[in-house]
Amino acid sequence: MDLPQIDDYRSLFLNQTPLLDVRAPVEFSQGAFPFAENFPLINDKERETIGIKYKNMGQDEAIKLGHNLVQGDIKEERVNHWQSFFDQYPQGVLYCFRGGMRSKISQQWIYEKTGIIFPRVKGGYKAMRRYLIDELENSVENIQPIMLGGRTGIGKTILLDKLKQQIDLEGLFHHRGSVFGKHVTAQPSQIDIENNLSISLIRHLDNQVSQIVFEDEAPNIGSRRIPEILYNKMQQSPLIQLEATVDERINITFHEYIIEALAEHQQHYGDDAGFEKWSMQLIEAIDKIQRRLGGVRHKQLKSLLTYAIDQQRENNITEFHRDWIKSLLVDYYDPMYDYQFSKKVERVVFKGSHNEVLEFLSDHYHLS
Known part of the structure; x- marks a missing residue:
């Protein structure tokens, strides 16, 4: 038969x-x-x-x-x-x-x-x-990326979640995009990511959507890479700079690195083992950027982190995490962002807060 x-x-x-x-x-x-x-x-x-x-x-x-x-x-x-x-x-x-x-x-x-x-x-x-490899190339030729940039902890993913015409690369890559961004479970294979990305683009284009918002990313997210054909187009696309206060960024980062990440670890490993694995991951992340921080700043930042972890473990107080997070954002990530942004400034079409960016996207690109 x-x-x-x-x-x-x-x-x-x-x-x-x-x-x-x-x-x-x-x-x-x-x-x-x-x-x-x-x-x-x-x-x-x-x-x-x-x-x-x-x-x-x-x-x-x-x-x-x-x-x-x-x-x-x-x-x-x-x-x-x-x-x-x-x-x-x-x-x-x-x-x-x-x-x-x-x-x-x-x-x-x-x-x-x-x-x-x-x-x-x-x-x-x-x-x-x-088919998906060929369609990825075809799709990239037929979309107009709109890039969403901004400093670390500014809430770009939070804003993306409010839009329909977007692709959350960090979601597809299962990584938060920084040295602190690992999840409990491993990233998908490079092939799985490419397959999912191609399918997402096919769906958008099938719905007559060609203007798609992406977060402005480095070439690699975690240990996986953005397909070169898409990354190159992203680097030539209009850029919107999201803005927020340092305190707002501390709150967002605190929620991601402390509240969400700890809950994820404890759900996976159990309360005690999850806490220890989560705290060790934070310490390992600090150590990975030791060379860029320099010896003195690394020692200061690690001291703030270990003190915050001890206070949380012994007294269930989490607020001390805000001290090392502020130092990490202002002293480490911001100078790197300023340098990278200086090479993209001519592509910026708008700067504003979350609500102002959403309004701009609605008015100028008819995105919702």
Whole structure:
């Protein structure tokens, strides 16, 4: 029986079609798509064993070994996983790496078990990935980025959250964008970030949105990089400078670095272990910028930080964190920002507070 394939990749991504990825877990971890779940036909060890057989004995022997490894209860368990997926997502489709043997076998086994035909993606992961790479380039050519800049702690992400026509790169990259910006869980792979970014751009353009607000970022966010084609266009785009008082910036930074980050750590590790891991991450971040701070400033800043941590641990007082945060913002981040901003000043089209920037975006770009 010739089971159906689907190759309308654009519709798959625009419709957020649930995707059943039957590749091995190691392949899935290297790169996947949003709304994809991994229920492999063969696991990592089986894939390695079959690969050796293929190399030494050829395709037929490798296929035979695969059927021997995945039979009986093992086969039943995996088909049941797939059936559960499609019971939950009857509009879903499945794929493997190239849309060949693995997805075809999976498709056949599901049909034999349920009598229902679920399509597989023609060309598999490789074709969908190629489509998103090509579309990323095409999308960047057809958008007009509007850059939102401003000093560290000024609340650029807070403002972005109030807009529909925006892409939050720090959200996509799962990083707050500074040496203090690590989350508890790791950043997505570079491939995952590129896939998500491309899909976000496709959706905006499909909604006839070409003017998109981005935060003005460095080339790297955490240990991942902004695709060069997008970063280059961002560097040539109009820049809006968000402004706020030092006290407002301290409050925003305090909420991110102290309240939100600690809560995230404690939720992940438990109260005591979470507190210790969070405080160690802050100390490690201070040590990472020791060279730029200089010995004296580093010692002063670390002393303020460790005192604040001790006061919080022993007396549940958090306010001392504001002292080192103020020093960090004013003495460390602001001089760096002033230097970088001096190279962008000719691109600035507006400066103002949160509300003034929102009003400007509405009046001049019709953004909401």
